[in-house]
Amino acid sequence: MKSEDAVDDTVLLAVEGRTGLITLNRPKALNALTHPMVLRIDEALLTWERDPAVDQVLIRGAGERGLCAGGDIRAIHDDAKAGTSASADFWRDEYRLNARIARFRKPYVALMDGIVMGGGVGVSAHGSVRVVTERSRVAMPETGIGFVPDVGGTYLLGRAPGQLGTHLALTGAAVGAADALLCGLADHFVPADRLPELTAALAGSPAHEVLPRFAGTPAPGELAGRRDWIDRCYAADTVEEIVERLLTEGDPAAKETAETILAKSPTSLKVTLAAVRRARGLGPLEQVLVQEYRVSCHALRAPDLVEGVRAQVVDKDRDPRWSPPALADVSDEDVERFFARLGPDRELRLPSTAEAAH
Template sequence: MGKETFTGDVAFEHRGRLGIITLNRPKAFNSLTELMCESVLVQLQEWAEDDGVLQVLIRGAGDRGLCAGGDVVGVHHDMVEKQPLDGGDLLPEGTPAYQADFAGERFFSVEYAMNRYIAAYPKPYIALMDGLVLGGGIGISAHGSHRLVTERTRAGMPETTIGFAPDVGGTHLLARAPQNLGLHAGLTGAHLDAADALALGLADAQIASESIDELIQVLSEDPVDEALPRFVVEPASSSLAGAASWIEQAYSGATVEQILTALDELGADIPAAAEAAATLRTRSPTSLKVALRSIRGAAELSLKGALVQEYTIGVHALRSHDFREGIRAQLVDKDRDPQWRPATLEEADEELIDHYFAPVPGRVLSFA
């Protein structure tokens, strides 16, 4: 057995030549806290300099999945405490809320630094994307060098469901998916199976969940590029890739309104297109427009640039109505009945969307 240490809700083990990170909040779907992200970042930095560690692997404790995202319930409590939202959908800059320090800002800055470090990690970073891998779970896995899905994988970026937009470098990843598949996944927040995650470029190979323990043991002795081929299985065909022609057509529209019109037209003959349109109409209109612009903009940005853009969006979202309301409806009260403000796409005008992309002095993400 190797040496195992615990820091908060993360376990670290050095087994043979393998460094193992275990997200250890199974009752909370291994959702990430600021301390967890900071702990992972520090351990990765230590292992990068440790010649006894050949490669690193990340997994989730329990049988529910790697990670269902960031722990935004705590962020919600801080939002409610810091700012009463009695007026519009987004507080104007210069109000006291823009001077206050929000817990979400600290969380995002640490998490995004971790995401960027994973992407540039000097050693193989093997992510076991088994079970739920959502939001922050994508950020802690899909920037790695070896991203492995299983038949149990349910991955995705569901931020528009909670009045937010894809982050953790997700815009960078979604923007590079073929045939507008990333736009579809990012706007709808759809859950993706293993084949879909592979088709989008969020994963590299599929393995059987029953082989995970054996793979970890082999990786404690052998380099991943030698060991992995013995465990890879052939994925099923991707239903998302099979729908690429109509997805590419529908999501080529310049605006969310045009995308919805195209989906409605296609939906007369293609049930999945009609379903996508219905899903979009349940999402925050503001979040849809912010997500569309941020994903498209990320196509021209480095990962660092995308994270900086996402952080700016997050600074504003923390002071918005819809992010708070989305978390309340989905994760706090769980009534699944968010009251978005503004309630229509027409009301979410360009001036409002521009606001989300305007950097706030003193609140711009920087990396050490």
């Protein structure tokens, strides 16, 4: 691979020293991922994994606003309205990339600076060396647009301590550096102004030698002090019970959390709770991605995804009209439909999931 390759400038690839550099380069769009970007990153990783001249990989975002705000949800909205398969094709390659990152045989350093949401979590939090800064805002905000956490998000959140992952999945709340570390979404804190120096140092030395010189302790987060009521409330069996426990907890933050949840898509909330809990028992990431692919494809044909993106991104009236509008109106059968097999020709196939979970 050339030291600099700009055939497609939405992803810049370079090799500095013995480190392969991936720069997501759509700063005006908060480096949101497109299908060509996913394919380009995947190709680079495949090449660098086999290249003895490359010892490690680093991924970062152009600009100062964030690594990546997620996938291009306007495109997904348009696809859902048109009834085409472009989003399913995108997710298939995106989830394959997430799996490749997770099993990458060389250090994969992700600079999770600024906004890191949805697909941005997918290209970073599965890496082996995950760095957050005081500017980091890490989230899986899908329930707010009528969708369900994907890109391995249910795998990551299902493995967070206690019920923290369930809390983040249902609320879509963004967390800072300390809470990202607590939840297992990141490994190291480095001040944002030291990232250029860190990147330069990585060009000449392995990540495990370099990071101790830069890593520090972030400012305290919020979740550690809320673990008691989070673990107690989110241990309930249903979303309705979780909300009821939050409302009667007596802590203003718990009541505010309940109100946050009640503003989300009722269908997405129930499917998300089921997805996170099922993910805990599925085993490796690949099995969870198979489940997420089924859920995502079914969500593409459900009404709330189009409506959620319309309200939050297209019209920006912030007033989604969910269908059905209340948690009580979403049946167990409605939820189960999101987990149904897609058929032999449409299932996601990954190396360790050729015979996927039934």
